[in-house]
Amino acid sequence: MSFPYTYISCPCTDVSTPINGSTEQNDDEEQERTFDPRSPRANFSLYTLEHLLYCEDCQQIRCPRCTLEEIVTWYCPNCLFEMPSSMVKSEAGRCTRNCFNCPICIGPLAVTSVHPDPVQRSLLGPWILSCGYCNWTSLEIGWQFKGLQDMRSEMGKLKIGGQYKAANSKTSASTPPTESTPDDDPDSVFTALRSFYNSQLSSSNATDPLLTPSGGINYSSPSSLARIMSLYTGRSSYGKKDPAKSTPMRESVDPSEGLQIFDPASDTAAIEKLRTQGWTSTASTAQQTEQKHPPRFTSDLRPTQAQLRTKRSKRCRTCRHILVKPEAKVQSTRFRIRLVALNYIPTITLKPLQPSPSTQLPLLDLNALPVLRASQFLLTLKNPLFDPVKITLGTPAHAPGKNSHKVTILCPQFDIGPNADQWDEALGDNKNRRASKLLSTSKVEYVGGERGKVAEAGKVWEKGRNWTTVVVEVVCQDVGEDGEGEDVLEIPVFLRMEWEGDTMEREEGGSGSGGGGGLKGEERKEKRELAFWVVVGVGKVGRLEGPTLAASP
Amino acid sequence: MATVAGYFDRKPSSSVRPGIAHLQPDPTSPHTPQQRTVSSAFSSPSISYRAEEEALIFEIGTRHLSAGFTGESYPRCKLGFGPEESGRVGDYRRWLPEYDERPRRKQPVETWGNDYELWQMDMRGSDLGIIEDKIERAVREAFTKYLLLDPKPRRLTVILPSIMPHQLLSTVLNTLFNNFQPPNINLLSPPILSTVAAGCRSGLVVDIGWRETIITSVYDYREVHQFRTTRAMRMLTLEMAKLLERYDKGTRKEESMATAENPSVVQTTEDASPTSLNVSLDQAEEVTIRMAWCNSRTNASGTSTPENTSDKRGLEPINEEQPNGTISATHSTQDPLVSLPSPSSPRHSISIPFSQLAQPVEAALLATSKRRHELDDHEQPLHTLIYKSLLSLPPDVRSVCMSRIIFTGGGSNIPGLKARLLSDVSAMVQERGWDVVEGKAADERRRRLKEISSNRRQATSTTGEVLKEPSAGKLGSSMPQDTNFIDEKLQREHEKESKPTVSGIIRSVETLGAWAGGSLLANLRIKGVVEIEKDSFLQHGLAGARKEVETNIAQQKGYGAGMARGMAAERGWTLGAWA
Known part of the structure; x- marks a missing residue:
């Protein structure tokens, strides 16, 4: 991410405590405590504005941690077909159509025919999968498909190299252990083990530790049970089947039951392959994680079925109101409900205020901020609400971290105008200065650039229709050579906004509203407030250029 | 059992049930658990089963969370x-292109890679909040991206190491209960699950994990004994990072000097143990996973230490004077240069002789360069520890466990390691037998005893041999035993119903891993001893667990630490092996 950037800390620092009950306390504590963007926990509560939602009932920011998600639709990102929820689990969350991903570069694979006659290629197989990005084809692992219809199940039967697996585990079980080698397929080992345990469980009896709870869970002392039975039935068969003397479940003894004896030969082969083919023949960890059973070599990678994605609706964890609800149709990108924070809390942007050309100081470079010299930045807040908002900014005098950079917001209290109709401004009284009032983040601004304006304490730098810009002054300390992360200047800013909003029609719900309670069902203004920490990433602190550098004028 | 249930159903219960209560032995006896809520036994069980079908399995380790159905x-x-x-x-x-080349902080060796871990077992100075955050985020990602599930309450089976601080356990459970609302959580312990996933009842589980290698002897699904050592994947990856750093520096220096010399020349000038590393953990780990390998026993003693003539690796230390120059010069076909991406820049590559990539394994896991007396108890090399843990077992358990050595964990994927460990262990057995006493004096004494016994044998062709021959095959059977009719009967029963079990030879069995074992067990509807209900946990926390008595009963009943059927919920819950 390039500088500058802004992150917002969701007030739900601890979801484990119910947000509803302890808001007041938390607010008090938070105001006393400075938010430290460097602490490792901060990473888990900081979000960009685009990732945040806003609950109107609780009047609070909602982050992914304090929302509950519900899946609306499952769909394949490749073919955009919807998958019914009943099939999602049985298909392991993968697309059932011919959507496959390349095992090498995870690009989507295309199905192409390799029929010898080019005319019939569009109609007849055999078919292969090929990657348009890295030119991998399934021929590299010897895979060709007979039909287009059931490629997925055919793929399940194929081994690397193109042979089909032994037809059935049951038939191979009856025959003496052959060269079928189930060990290259953990799935078949797993099924063998499971069927083995199932058979053992059904044949064994109550003493068995691996007993299904259906029998004897309340009569789990076998000797007492045997005595009862002999008392009441008098049948001798129970005495014979005395559970105390019967053998426990045995262990599996051959490969058909899932036992695999370690064979050093495979390891030696692997080492030889490593020796001869080197680094490029091995699958990277990223490639391995895509596979069901991570293989060592790239030659053993299989194409993967496309992982399904979901459309999810989100609810507030506190009041359970829906915050986001997308349309169920896969192709549609619309939302039925979408309460994103972007529409409720001000957008915060920062840009450098370049020193006046007359001072002949170098321009501010965000990747190398000047050390031991005041540099000024323009902090702009843009109001998305239709009501005017009163903003109070607070920042610790020294940015947290071991290099305490001095930070001053020259005008910590100001108002932002409402996000009313643009025409209001255009037709308003000051239409001659309209152009300068439009917010432009790309324009370079200088001290004293227009009409000799200089940053002054307590004064707003510039103000527009629904935005206000104030000046932040930073004096960086020398950070030395510390490597990753240490030289980044991030300013925590506590933002408190107050506005008079319309009360909702229904009864005031949730918590977090600071203002007085409104009367039910009546249209009236209500005072509201919202407060949260913002972290502004300014830039990287540069190196001290030497003793010749003059102090700031 | 259906007949039993049917029988009681038909009977008027009034006369039967007092009878049962009458017949119960003393509740404190190991045979009889006290739960007797008869009514629930005949309620339709299918409802609970259907709920169980949905259960999820989470395995939480130091580095990873694995989740699935x-x-x-x-x-x-x-x-x-x-x-x-x-x-x-x-x-x-x-995702930015220059991310791979960003300046990295040098990390001191002691804390190298700590930020890749979820927890440290040393809890001093660790913030439980971060652990909570990390678990919460990982589980949420698993739900939304991979499991594709609604956050509907589901049963959870959580696979956790059984020895962990209560604070950590409490944090993990708290996070799961609070954020994902499972009705209950089953705890299972990894070694037992590895045994289950290997198809065995007993075995010696060697879990080469991240921070520690844990060697657990499991007998009949019970953890009998546990040894641990810090020689595990972290140490191996660290060694690999040092190796990479050496060669990286070597090639860079070479470039600057513009000489085309062998990198090993430069390498010799580097100090062997740097205090901080530039190579990051993911780089070193990538190389470890992809390229690390282990010499076989014969190769290790043959090539890497040609000047060391002694074969007795178990007892004699081996100097680590690696003849790098000679190897790369002479056996270029045997020992080709492997080119790896350079850790300092992805556009460059470094060349390392293939044999060097086996060195980290030797140094970290097998500690071949260290003398035995230099090693502390917590850093015993793996093969010694396997031998030790077998030695600590009673002979019958030992004979079963030694032929079911189960390697699992990340380190078990290193090609050649298992074979090496097995051959090292069997060499130690060959050499020392199963004798706890060792050393020169012990050898002398043994020699003398042998003399005496051979004398005696010559004289009288004796009845009972005093000395055990230190051979693996005769293990446990050398002691003459009184025959006893119960044993005979048991033996007969045993032979009738089961296939002969392999014992007494050193053999390794492959496992599908703890996660698959958990999946198997949950699929067979077997619960762990530790089943924690949400409400009672949220009320009392870990303090709500009952302490000792019931756990003991559960274990005496023969259910084993991880395998007992759940105790009745209304009677509270226990922490079992996690207590």
């Missing part, structure tokens, strides 16, 4: 806890 042979996802995963949401810096 019961009855599947592989987890749906395996998520890390590294710095990439614990960054800020919306921070897309790592």
Whole structure:
């Protein structure tokens, strides 16, 4: 991410405590405590504005941690077909159509025919999968498909190299252990083990530790049970089947039951392959994680079925109101409900205020901020609400971290105008200065650039229709050579906004509203407030250029 | 059992049930658990089963969270806890092209890679809040991205190491209960699950994990004994990082000097143990996973230490004077140069002789360069520890366990390691037998005893031999035993119903891993001893667990630490092996 950037800390620092009950306390504590963007926990509560939602009932920011998600639709990102929820689990969350991903570069694979006659290629197989990005084809692992219809199940039967697996585990079980080698397929080992345990469980009896709870869970002392039975039935068969003397479940003894004896030969082969083919023949960890059973070599990678994605609706964890609800149709990108924070809390942007050309100081470079010299930045807040908002900014005098950079917001209290109709401004009284009032983040601004304006304490730098810009002054300390992360200047800013909003029609719900309670069902203004920490990433602190550098004028 | 149930159903219960209560032995006796809620036995069990079908299995370790459904042979996802995963949401810096070349901080060796771990067992100075955050984020990602589930309350089976601080356990459970609302959580312990996933009842589980290698002897699904050593994947990856750093520096220096010399020349000038490293953990780990290998026993004693003539690796130390120059010069076909991407810049590559990539394994896991007396108890090399743990077992358990050595954990994927460990262990057995006493005096004494016994044998052709021959095959059977009719009967029963079990030879059995074992067990509807209900946990926390008595009963009943059927819920819950 390039500088500058802004992150917002969701007030739900601890979801484990119910947000509803302890808001007041938390607010008090938070105001006393400075938010430290460097602490490792901060990473888990900081979000960009685009990732945040806003609950109107609780009047609070909602982050992914304090929302509950519900899946609306499952769909394949490749073919955009919807998958019914009943099939999602049985298909392991993968697309059932011919959507496959390349095992090498995870690009989507295309199905192409390799029929010898080019005319019939569009109609007849055999078919292969090929990657348009890295030119991998399934021929590299010897895979060709007979039909287009059931490629997925055919793929399940194929081994690397193109042979089909032994037809059935049951038939191979009856025959003496052959060269079928189930060990290259953990799935078949797993099924063998499971069927083995199932058979053992059904044949064994109550003493068995691996007993299904259906029998004897309340009569789990076998000797007492045997005595009862002999008392009441008098049948001798129970005495014979005395559970105390019967053998426990045995262990599996051959490969058909899932036992695999370690064979050093495979390891030696692997080492030889490593020796001869080197680094490029091995699958990277990223490639391995895509596979069901991570293989060592790239030659053993299989194409993967496309992982399904979901459309999810989100609810507030506190009041359970829906915050986001997308349309169920896969192709549609619309939302039925979408309460994103972007529409409720001000957008915060920062840009450098370049020193006046007359001072002949170098321009501010965000990747190398000047050390031991005041540099000024323009902090702009843009109001998305239709009501005017009163903003109070607070920042610790020294940015947290071991290099305490001095930070001053020259005008910590100001108002932002409402996000009313643009025409209001255009037709308003000051239409001659309209152009300068439009917010432009790309324009370079200088001290004293227009009409000799200089940053002054307590004064707003510039103000527009629904935005206000104030000046932040930073004096960086020398950070030395510390490597990753240490030289980044991030300013925590506590933002408190107050506005008079319309009360909702229904009864005031949730918590977090600071203002007085409104009367039910009546249209009236209500005072509201919202407060949260913002972290502004300014830039990287540069190196001290030497003793010749003059102090700031 | 159906007949029994049917029998009681037909009978008027009034006369039967007092009878049962009458016949119960003393409740404190090991045979009889006290729960007798008869009424629930005949309620339709299918409802609870259907709920169980939905159960999820989470395996939480130091580095990864694996999550998936019961009855599947592989987890749906395996998520890390590294710095990439614990960054800020919306921070897309790592997709930028220059991300690989960003300046990295030198990390001191002691804390190298600590930020990749979810927890440290040393709890001093660790913030439980971060652990909570990390687990919460990983589980949420697993749900939304891989399991594709609604956060509907589901049963959870959580596979956790059984020895962990209560604070950590409490944090893990708290996070899961609070954020994902499972009605209850089953705890299972990894070694037993590995045994189950290997198809065995007993075995010696060697879990080469991240921080520690844990060697657990499991007998009849019970953890009998546990040894641990810090020689595990972290140490191995660290050694690999040092190796990479040496060669990286070597090639860079070479470039600057513009000489085309062998990198090993430069390498010799580097200090062997740097205090901080530039190479990051993911780089070193990538190389370890892809390229690390282990010499076989004959190769290790043959090539890497040609000047060391002694074969007795178990007893004699081996000097680590690696003849690098000679190897890369002479056996270029045997020992080709492997070119790896350079850790300092992805555009360059470094060349390392193939044999060097086996060195970290030797140094970290097998400690071939260290003398035995230099090693502390917590850093015993793996083969010694396997031998030790076998030695500590009673002979019958030992004979079963030694032919079911189960390697699992990340380190078990290193090609050649298992074979090496097995051959090292059997060499130690060959050499020393199963004798706890060792050393020169012991050898002398043994020699003298042998003399005496051979004398005696010559004289009288004796009845009972005093000395055990130190051979693996005769293990446990050398002691003459009184025959006893119960034993005979048991033996007969045993032979009738079961196939002969392999014992007494050193053999390794492959396992599908703890996660698959958990999936198997949950699929067979077997619960662990430790089943924690949400409400009672949220009320009392870990303090709500009952302490000792019931656990003991459960274990005496023969259910084993991880395998007992759940105790009745209304009677509270126990922490079992996690207590």
